Amino acid sequence: MMTEAVVELDDELWQSVYEITAGAMNPCYQCGTCTASCPFLSYLDRPLSARKILRRAQLGRGDGMEDIWMCSACRSCEVRCPRDVHIVEAIMGLRSLAFKARAVPPEMNRLLWSTLEEGNPWNDPRSERARWADGLKVRDAAEGVDVLLYVGCAGSYDPRLQGVARGLVQVLGRAGVNVGILGGRERCCGDAVRVTGERGYLQRLVEKNVKAFSGTGATTIVAISPHCFDMFRNLYPRYGLEAEVLHYTEYLEHMLDEGVLKPPRVKNSRVAYHDPCYLGRSNGIFEPPRRLLESVPGLELEELRDNRLNALCCGGGGGGMWREEGGERLSDKRVEQVKEADIPLLATSCPYCIQNFEDSTRRMGGPRVVDVMELLARPKAV
């Protein structure tokens, strides 16, 4: 005798899902293009199905939602969705619902507490946030500056990435830009909080940051990380941020156009550029980093198989930097592509991409990984 599975539908839960996702999943007609586009499935054969997540959300079902934590918010699915469904917004909304039910993976809880207590997701001491600038001539933004350089948590604490911030300060200073930093008063941009689903603290953090930024009088904010940049450009204006927000590659491209950026010669080399998801797919910034690379005498830029809108995610977004996962990673697959193309240098413009790729190349060998900034400021890095 056949038994039929009974699906319990819960009106109250449906209402909560609808409200917290602002109905983002409603236009979905279940074609499955998103699932087929997801790098976790196509590159790692892991069972992440945006279509199924959205279906369960449409029905107001709360079961089987563990896979919402696997998503790296890369938006490969969104750019292909024929119904323009805001898939990442729906998934982040579902994380908020899970957060309210205290159904959050332990690593997400840890990063939330670290951000609350120390102002950064790695739990590094708040008192050491400005160490990266020791011995560097850089103004305190409180003195009144035109440009506020927001360094970000990774750039402030990771010794490997501190050089990117230092190089940028030197390049801007040499060009006479009136730039300053918040130093020890800088706090996390909130991207790491958003991915945990905790909306109340996120809102308070964003409000504090908007106040701190506005207090400097800066009319332009330049962010190093695409994750901070994405927050400032797309979320902060809703909380009153009026300053223009640029990723550092955009700012340097303007300087190139004005003739005030003169990249130094580097050793002759072919270089591949990896588009960070939060810069490229999320914000359409594909050309500025390429133009910068092309401007460096000695470099020959080559495109990887998956580039621009089709770039392969490094796995770091959406909380991926803190996810505990074994086995092969997306960054391994990207490094494999560079190795197959036999390109010795892999440039990118995101601290998470750099950390993930370097983790892969340590295990697998392969290209030297650099930030675009390092090629402009410290040619010896090549």
Ligand code: SF4
């Ligand atoms: S691609 Fe868009 S319409 Fe198709 S299943 Fe995914 S979200 Fe739904």
Ligand code: SF4
């Ligand atoms: S945003 Fe990326 S990781 Fe998340 S479901 Fe879509 S394709 Fe998969």
